[in-house]
Amino acid sequence: MNAATERPRIVIGIVLVLLGALFLLANAGILRGFRVWDVLWGVFWLWLGAAVVGPRGRSVGAGRLALGLVLIAIGVITLADGLGLIAFSAGDLFGRFWPVVLIALGLAILLERPLERTLVLGYESNRRASTPAGSTASDRIVHDTLFGDFKLTQPDWQLRDIQANIVIGDMKIDLGRAKIPEGETTIDLRALIGDIDVWAPPDLPVALEVQCAFVTLNHYGRKQDVILRRYTDTPAGFESAPRRVRVRANLLFGDLNLTRAG
Numbered sequence: 001m002n003a004a005t006e007r008p009r010i011v012i013g014i015v016l017v018l019l020g021a022l023f024l025l026a027n028a029g030i031l032r033g034f035r036v037w038d039v040l041w042g043v044f045w046l047w048l049g050a051a052v053v054g055p056r057g058r059s060v061g062a063g064r065l066a067l068g069l070v071l072i073a074i075g076v077i078t079l080a081d082g083l084g085l086i087a088f089s090a091g092d093l094f095g096r097f098w099p100v101v102l103i104a105l106g107l108a109i110l111l112e113r114p115l116e117r118t119l120v121l122g123y124e125s126n127r128r129a130s131t132p133a134g135s136t137a138s139d140r141i142v143h144d145t146l147f148g149d150f151k152l153t154q155p156d157w158q159l160r161d162i163q164a165n166i167v168i169g170d171m172k173i174d175l176g177r178a179k180i181p182e183g184e185t186t187i188d189l190r191a192l193i194g195d196i197d198v199w200a201p202p203d204l205p206v207a208l209e210v211q212c213a214f215v216t217l218n219h220y221g222r223k224q225d226v227i228l229r230r231y232t233d234t235p236a237g238f239e240s241a242p243r244r245v246r247v248r249a250n251l252l253f254g255d256l257n258l259t260r261a262g
Contacts, residue, residue: 019036019040037082039083043075044075046072051068051192053072067167140162142164143163145169146166147168149169149171150166151171157179158179159175165190167191170195171191171194171195174199183242185245186246187246189248189249189250190249191250191254193252193254194253195254195257196249196256199259204244205238207232208234208247208249209230209246210249212231212252213227213252215227215255216254216255
C-alpha cells in the first residue's frame with residue numbers, strides 16, 4: 001500500500017477510534033454535561049467557517065468574510081454548549097438576535113471597497129478597485145463570489161493567471177479554446193461545494209496540485225476518491241516546456257476533472 005492511500009486510511013481510523021471512545025465515555029456517564037453530537041457539530045461549523053474565510057493573507061470579499069465569521073460564531077457557541085460551558089445554544093441565541101446578522105451583512109456591503117468591472121482581454125471579471133503595486137489589471141483574472149458558476153469556455157480567450165474563489169458553484173475552464181502565453185501560467189481555484197472541470201489540449205503540460213476533503217478526481221481518465229489528503233502530479237519535462245499550466249485546486253465536496261480537450 002502506497003503513502004497516497006495509507007494516509008487517509010490512518011486518518012479515518014484515528015477519527016473513528018476517537019469518536020467511538022467519546023460516545024462510549026458519554027454513554028457510561030463519565031463525561032457528564034458533555035454532549036458529543038453538539039461538540040462534533042461545533043467543530044464542523046468552525047472548520048466550515050475557516051474554510052469560507054480562507055487562509056491568512058488571502059483577500060476575500062466582505063460577503064464571504066461575513067459568512068465565514070457567522071459560521072465560526074455558530075461553531076464557537078455550539079462547541080461551548082456541547083462542553084457544558086454555557087447554558088444556551090446557537091439556536092437559542094440566533095432565535096432572538098438573528099437581526100444582528102442582517103445588520104452585519106448590510107454594514108459589510110456598505111463598507112466594502114467599490115468594485116470595478118474590468119475587461120481582461122475578452123473576459124469580464126469582478127475585480128477590486130485597488131491593484132497591487134507592480135501589476136496591472138490585465139495580469140490576472142480574478143473572480144470572488146459566494147454563489148454561482150465561473151466559466152472560461154468562449155473561443156479564443158486569452159489565458160492569464162487565474163484566482164477564483166466560490167463558496168457554492170461550478171468552475172469550468174477550457175484551455176483548448178484559449179490562447180496560451182509562453183512560460184508558466186497558474187490557475188488557482190477554491191470552492192467549498194461544486195465541480196471543477198478543466199480541459200487541456202494534448203500538447204499542453206499541466207501540473208496538478210489538489211487539496212481535497214471528499215472529492216472524486218478524474219485525472220485524464222484515471223478516477224479515484226481523494227479523501228482528506230493532497231494530490232500532486234507534475235508531468236515529465238514540465239519545467240522546460242515553453243508553455244505550461246499549473247492548476248492548484250482546493251475543494252471540499254465535489255468532483256474535479258482534468259480531461260483532454262476535444
